[in-house]
Amino acid sequence: MPWNMNDYPASMKNLEKVTRKKAIDIGNALLADGYPEDRAIPIAISQAEKWHEDAPDKEIQQEKQAKNPQKEDKHETNPNTKKLINANVLVKYQEDQWIVISEGAKQASERLAKKSEAIERGKRIAENKQSKLKVYKRDGTLQETLDYTTDK
Incomplete structure (x- = not known):
């Protein structure tokens, strides 16, 4: 609602x-x-x-x-959302910075200078999405996977 x-x-x-x-x-x-x-x-x-x-x-x-949000306000919907809702969150090194991106997304949600900041942000997103966080090394190899999924 x-x-x-x-x-x-x-x-x-x-x-x-x-x-x-x-x-x-x-x-x-x-x-x-x-x-x-x-x-x-x-x-x-x-x-x-x-x-x-x-x-x-x-x-x-x-x-x-700005006008206050209303219950009947229309929002553009993204056809890829259903796929991205449960997608794992990735922390990767790209173009001289650390990015936080959902697996399958075209665009990073965050671009940060420090890996530690990207991991912290990725953890919060993965916890909220109840998905996994995959942290990669600078060379592109998988460093660790943190699981925030729950059995509901």
């Missing part, structure tokens, strides 16, 4: 208002793409918090002034 600023998951209650607004919008987009609520909520919160940390002040001000 989509959310708005008056009706949202309890776990978003303590977020700063602009971060909650972003989390609701991200969460609604994930729901539109077929994510179940129990997976969309932690992903949306994590992504909104990361956005708030990294966004320039101007972008945060624009978000504060």
Whole structure:
């Protein structure tokens, strides 16, 4: 069920208002793409918090002034989402940086200078997706696989 600023998951209650607004919008987009609520909520919160940390002040001000998300808002859906929802998360070295990417995705979700930062980010994503994290060495060989799948 989509959310708005008056009706949202309890776990978003303590977020700063602009971060909650972003989390609701991200969460609604994930729901539109077929994510179940129990997976969309932690992903949306994590992504909104990361956005708030990294966004320039101007972008945060624009978000504060933007229209509040509504339950009936339309979101573009990605036909590959169903495949990527359960895809493993990879940490690989590419073009002089460490990337975090879902297996089968065309584009990295993160590009970081340090492998340790990429692994930490990959762990959070894999935990949220309840998938595996595959960490590769700089030479492209598999270093380790961390399993965050659960038997539900």
